[in-house]
Amino acid sequence: MKKGFVQTENFRLLxxxxxxxxRRGAREASLVIIQGKYGVGKSELTERWASENGHVFIRAKKVWTNRAMLEDIAAALGLSVRGMAKDVENRITAHLAVSMQALIIDEADYLADMSSASKLETIRDISDVTGTMVFLVGMENFPAIVQRYDHIASRVARIVQLHPLSLADVQATCKAKSDVQLTSALVEQIHRDCMGRMRLLLNAIANIEVWAEANDWAQVDVTHVKGKALCTDFTGHLVKRGGKT
Incomplete structure (x- = not known):
């Protein structure tokens, strides 16, 4: 599969x-929630977006304590992690107040739950002090969790809903990523089978490339893959033609 990144409609939404x-009016309204179903490509999309724009991309972890989160942010900014947690936080805020780099935190669901939002409150403090934008990337129910905390929800300037891939997105991705030529009919089938998920789309391209290499196919059509499961879901279930399992 070819390397590279495809600027889908979701990328344009970001x-x-x-x-x-x-261009917001209130300085403290600097939080953006990016939500979407699993498999639509949130992580790859936001990580690439960060690298292209000089933003700081961090993936939250389930085992994060408040201190561990601050250390990971500081490390991503090239800052020292010595001293107390407050010392680390002060270095982060001092740096961001000057650089104004945006923070993109993937797997942001780990920052809060229905009982505690201490890590999210720390992120809010950093954003309030510096005015830097913070993009929180989470699953579909993440906005509902944030809304439980009014003092944090009031800082959310925008919620971006990432959509399933369109046919145009799938066409562009197949053209940019596939090492073998795919007919338009096959691309349309891939679009149906992947159900708008980038993860399944990339799995389909990889599967087709393996079959094409094994059979010396220069071009692949629906007739070549009839009866084959194009997409393999990460749960281990095979997604067959028409999205049936």
Whole structure:
């Protein structure tokens, strides 16, 4: 499979949200929630977006304590992690107040739950002090968790809903990533079978490339893959034609 990144419609939604929040009225309204179903490509999308724009990308961890979170943020910024947690936080805020780099935190569901939002409150403090934008990438129910905490929810400037991939997105991805030529009919089948999920789309391309290499196919059509499961879901279930399992 070819390397590279495809700027899908979801990528354009992120860029639009960034422009809108950059022009916000209230300085403290600097949080953006990015939500979407599993498999739509949230992590790859936001990590690439961060690298292209000089933002700081961090993946939250279930085992994070408040201190561990601050250390990971500081390390990503190239800052010392010595001293007390407050010392580390002060270095982070001092740096961001000057650089104004946006923070993108993937797996943000780990920052809060129905009983505690201490890590999310620390992120809010950093954002309030520096005015830097913070993009929180989570699952579909993450906004509902944030809404339980009014003092944090009031800082959310925008919620970006990432959509399933369109046919145009799938066409562009197949053209950019596949090492073998795919007919338009096959691309349409892939679009149906992957159910708008980037993870399944990439699995389908990888599967087709293996079959093409094994059978010396220069071009692959629906007739070549009839009866084959194009997409393999990460749960281990095979997604067959028409999305049936």
């Amino acid at each position: 860029k639009e949200a960034e422009k809108i929040v950059a």
